[in-house]
Amino acid sequence: MPEAKNILIAVELHEQHAVPVLQWATLVARRTNGRLTLLHVNESTAALPTRGEFASASGMAPDAVERWRHHYETTTRAELQHLLAQHCGGVPANVLLPEGRAPAVILGAIESTQCDLVVMGTHGRPWYERALIGSTAEAVLRASPTPVLIVHNTTAPPTPPQLSRILFPTDFSPTSGPGEEWTRFWVAHGVHDVRLVHTVENPLLDLYHPDTVDIDMRRLMEESRQHPPRSAQPFWDHAHQLAHTKLSQLRHQLLSTAQGSSHIEIIVDEGPATDHILRVVTQSNPDLIIMATHGRTGVPRFLLGSVTSKVVRAVSCPVLVVPHPQ
Known part of the structure; x- marks a missing residue:
């Protein structure tokens, strides 16, 4: 079973x-008795010239850049410590303030800290802007070997988040x-309200073993003459x-794991998977969506589309994106 001890x-x-x-990371840490590593990437000072270059170009004292860096780090660390005290009280935490480009630094920190879970925000920019310009969250999602919890942080919530209802869409693939x-x-x-979702987009996929369907050809031909779409x-x-059988098996496994009574609902429908998932999200209002990713990267992923990417962009609740181990 996964862990979320090192966040x-x-x-x-x-x-x-x-x-x-911070609120979502703290919620997870309190559920799992975990600890937090707060990472803020300083992209501003990373672009500054070296002390010698700066001094020769500006005529300022050689240590001006270092003093500016020290001031930035001191004030930033104080602000982050204040946020930790205000929103993460009682959870063990430390602060990292590296310099560099955010996606590369975050991916490096994932490896160096050997974390179990990454929590980060996304501003929910329009799809065309993100596709052309890119975003830190998208870059990390594409390359992270560790699950990433994406929190839409366009506005601070009036109350701390809750985690009682989750939605898990599955295509039954590995x-x-x-x-x-x-x-x-x-x-x-402790989550007691779960919805397991599957969308049938094409019943002739090998996933459904169509060669095992027992068909009365005479009856099928007669019905097809009267109702062609029913062929x-x-x-x-x-x-x-x-x-339904596969989801029922998963439901049974979840019930055997649950602490106390649980409501686990099975939902199967037809049509485009993204549309179906978003309908269920609207109807059930989950606190968290759990989605696996096939790990496509770069331009092919953008051109071909990804159900996970589309859902992350469309919903307002957090999404836990779980990569498939390579």
């Missing part, structure tokens, strides 16, 4: 953006296995039945 928080200085991320493990993890840590109905029915 890395990538955070901005702006309090409005930092607070939701890449969804880690998502199942994290769903079990949260059920074992493939046996395959759709079979896919639905198989999906």
Whole structure:
């Protein structure tokens, strides 16, 4: 089963953006008796010239850059310590203030700290801006070997977040296995309201074993003459039945893990997966969505699309993105 003992928080200085991320990281740490590492990447001073270059170009004292860096680090550390005291009280935490480009530094910190979970925010910029310019969250999601909890931090919430309802969409592929493990993890840590979601997009996929469908050809031909769209109905029915069976097995496993009574609902429908998931999100208002990613990177991922990427961009609740182990 996964762990969330060592939690890395990538955070901005702006309090409005930092607070939701800190609150969610603290919620997780308190559930798991974990500790926090607060990481703020200083991209401003990373672009400054060296002391000698700065002095020769400006005529200022050679140590001016170092004094400026020291001032920035001192004030930033004080501000982050204040945020920790205000929103993460009682949880062990330390602060890292490296310089560099944020995506590369965060990915390096994931490796060096050997964290179990990364928590970071996204501003929810429009898809076209993010596709053309990129974003730190998107870059980390594409490359992180560690699960990333994405918190939409456009506004600070009026009350601390709750974690009682989770939504787990699955396509039953091997890449969804880690998502199942994290769903079990949260059920074992007190979540009692779970929705397991599967979308049947094509009943002829090998996933549904269409070659095992028992078809009465005479009856099928007669129905198809009267209702042409129903010619493939046996395959759709079979896919639905198989999906319900698989989700029922997962539901049974989750119930055996749960502490106390739990409500675990199975939802199977047809159509584009993203549309179906977003409908369920609107209807159920989950506190957290758990999604696996197939790990596509770069331009192919943008052009081909990704259900996980589209859901992360469209919803307002946090999304735990779980990569498939390479």
